[in-house]
Amino acid sequence: MQLIRVFIGICLLVISGCVLTGQGTLGDSNDSFATEHGIWITRWDYQTPADVRQAIADAASIGITDVYWQVRGQADAYYPSTKEPWGIELLKYNPNPPSFDPFEIAIDECKYHNLRIHAWVNVMPLWRGKEPPTDRTHIYHTNPEWRLRDENGEVQKLHDGYIVVNPVLDQVHDHIVGVIRDIVKRYDIDGVHLDYVRYLADEVKPEQLMPGDPVSRALYAKQTGKSSDPLTIDRTQYKRWIASRISTLVARIEDESINNKRGVRLSAAVWRRPDLASGRYLQDAADWVNQGAMDAIMPMIYTDKNEQYRSDLASWQAVVEQKRVVPGIGVYKHNQPSQTIYQTAIGDPRRFGVFAYASLFESPNPDQKKDEASVQLRASQRRALADLIQRIQSP
Numbered sequence: 001m002q003l004i005r006v007f008i009g010i011c012l013l014v015i016s017g018c019v020l021t022g023q024g025t026l027g028d029s030n031d032s033f034a035t036e037h038g039i040w041i042t043r044w045d046y047q048t049p050a051d052v053r054q055a056i057a058d059a060a061s062i063g064i065t066d067v068y069w070q071v072r073g074q075a076d077a078y079y080p081s082t083k084e085p086w087g088i089e090l091l092k093y094n095p096n097p098p099s100f101d102p103f104e105i106a107i108d109e110c111k112y113h114n115l116r117i118h119a120w121v122n123v124m125p126l127w128r129g130k131e132p133p134t135d136r137t138h139i140y141h142t143n144p145e146w147r148l149r150d151e152n153g154e155v156q157k158l159h160d161g162y163i164v165v166n167p168v169l170d171q172v173h174d175h176i177v178g179v180i181r182d183i184v185k186r187y188d189i190d191g192v193h194l195d196y197v198r199y200l201a202d203e204v205k206p207e208q209l210m211p212g213d214p215v216s217r218a219l220y221a222k223q224t225g226k227s228s229d230p231l232t233i234d235r236t237q238y239k240r241w242i243a244s245r246i247s248t249l250v251a252r253i254e255d256e257s258i259n260n261k262r263g264v265r266l267s268a269a270v271w272r273r274p275d276l277a278s279g280r281y282l283q284d285a286a287d288w289v290n291q292g293a294m295d296a297i298m299p300m301i302y303t304d305k306n307e308q309y310r311s312d313l314a315s316w317q318a319v320v321e322q323k324r325v326v327p328g329i330g331v332y333k334h335n336q337p338s339q340t341i342y343q344t345a346i347g348d349p350r351r352f353g354v355f356a357y358a359s360l361f362e363s364p365n366p367d368q369k370k371d372e373a374s375v376q377l378r379a380s381q382r383r384a385l386a387d388l389i390q391r392i393q394s395p
Contacts, residue, residue, distance in 0.1 A: 033351075034323075034350065035065055035351070036066050036326055036350070036352075037065045037066065037350075037351075037389050037392075038065065038066035038068055038326065039059050039353065039356070039357055040070070040120065040353065040354070040357065041067060041068065041106075041120075041356070042070050042357065043070045043073050043087055043089045043090075044089055044363070044365040045357050045358060047090065047093060047364050049100050049105055051364055052105045052106050053109050055357060055363075056106055056109035056112075056115065058360075058361045060113035060115055061386070062385050062386035063385075063393060065115060065116060066116045066117075066118060066190075066191075067115055067117045067118065068118045068120040068193045068353065069103065069106050069117055069118065069119065069120055070120040070122075071103055072084070072087075072121045073087055073089070073122050074125045074126060075125065075138060075139050076088065076133075076138070079103035079104070080101055081182070083175075083178060083179050083182060084138070084139070084179060085133075085137050085138050086098065090102070104187070107187060116191065118189065118190060118191035118192060118267065119180075119183050119184075119187065119189050119191070119193065120195060121179070121192065121193065121194055123249075124167060124196045124198065124199075125162040125163075125196050126139070126140055126146070126147065126162070126165050127162070128163070129158065130158050130159060131158070139165075143171075145215075146165050146171065147166065148165075148166050148210050148211050149213040150209055150210050150212040150213075151209040151212030151213075153213070154208075161202070161203050162200060167199060167245055167246050167249070168211060168216050169216065170219075180257040180258070184257055184261050184264055185261070190263070190264065190265065191264055191267060191295075192253070192257070192258060193267050193268065194250070194253070194266070194267070194268040195268070197246065197250060198246065198271065198283035199239075199242060199281050199283070200281075201280050201282075209230055209233070209235065209238070211242075212230055217233070223241070239282060240282075242282050243284050244284075246283065246284075247287065250268075250293050251288075254293045265296065266293075267294065267295060267296040267297065267298055267326070268285060268288070268298065269300050270283055270285040270297045270299050270300065271283055271299070272299050272303075272312045273312050273315045273316070274286050274320075285320075286316075286319045286320050289320050295324065296324045296325070297324065297326070298326045298327065298328045299312060299327050300330070301327050301328060301329065301330070301343075302328065302355060303330060304330075304335070306339070306343065306346070309327075309343050313347050322348065325347075325351075326351045326352060326353055327351075328353045328354075328355050329343050329354050329355065331354045331355060331359040331381060332355065332359040334381070337377075337381045338384070340354070340384065340385065341385075341388055344388060349392055350392060354385065360378055360381050360382045360385070362375070
């Protein structure tokens with residue numbers, strides 16, 4: 001604990017100096033997000049109303065200010081929705097639809113504990129696993145034309161990872177925009193947090209042209225005036241066009257889903273470096289922020305290598321105004337709380353998010369390790385974070 005307190009002292013020195021890198025400056029006292037200590041709470045972390053209340057109370061107990069609460073995982077809903085079916089994680093132990101609204105309870109609990117809550121939405125994932133969804137109302141079944149297909153007509157096959165929607169189609173955009181607009185309209189939230197708003201390059205074979213179906217290629221030709229022949233198509237230009245279509249979706253979410261409700265912030269979890277985000281995952285996140293389509297980004301710098309964390313964070317701070325970069329810290333990667341605390345000191349310790357709840361608290365998450373060493377590590381992690389946050393937030 002003595003070492004942890006030294007790191008906390010470093011954090012406080014950084015704050016008092018306020019000499020920080022990046023293009024912009026920190027927000028002033030009128031910035032409602034001048035302090036943002038966030039936590040991601042996943043769809044695996046709750047089964048019952050009591051679980052929801054416990055999760056929010058746990059977050060509040062260590063001084064968390066912002067909760068990123070997962071409401072959509074794979075084109076499904078963790079709240080009552082007329083647009084998508086209930087998420088399967090809430091149906092594993094009871095085949096009947098829940099008789100409660102987890103999201104509404106989470107919102108009420110956040111208000112009680114004076115926390116901000118963000119609707120965390122997985123954007124591109126369609127389904128995960130080798131068996132298709134059993135609910136015939138799922139868009140996997142109702143809109144099979146939205147799936148990824150290559151130039152030979154081969155559809156992206158079910159596997160252990162995610163299959164995804166075709167990110168260039170207007171109809172797909174319409175659906176996603178509609179889902180988020182419905183959430184923003186119905187729920188009193190502080191933000192919308194986008195995840196997987198990128199091209200899932202790791203789920204596609206490098207040699208495949210994805211999407212390579214005739215409809216997608218015709219749209220490319222129409223919008224760019226370039227050849228869409230799969231034998232001669234410039235794949236580099238085609239990828240940049242896909243990136244532009246993902247950016248179009250982000251802009252539509254801001255304009256059509258959120259802009260009519262003031263005070264709702266749009267953020268996104270983005271890849272750990274801007275060059276990797278844009279080059280491999282077609283996620284032009286720096287442009288989203290710099291051009292006003294998004295309020296903040298949360299780079300997923302999940303690593304146990306402190307120098308990588310430092311380098312990755314600096315790469316984002318070099319291209320995006322500092323107060324709009326809220327780094328994500330992968331607590332699950334750390335075997336000692338001192339490393340978590342040290343990484344908060346590398347950036348601005350007034351702004352960070354920790355991934356994720358089950359790395360700090362006991363959770364219904366079936367993948368959580370329950371051995372005594374893991375339980376003790378979680379306890380020490382949350383004590384260290386609570387100590388840090390209390391010192392930072394104290395006048």
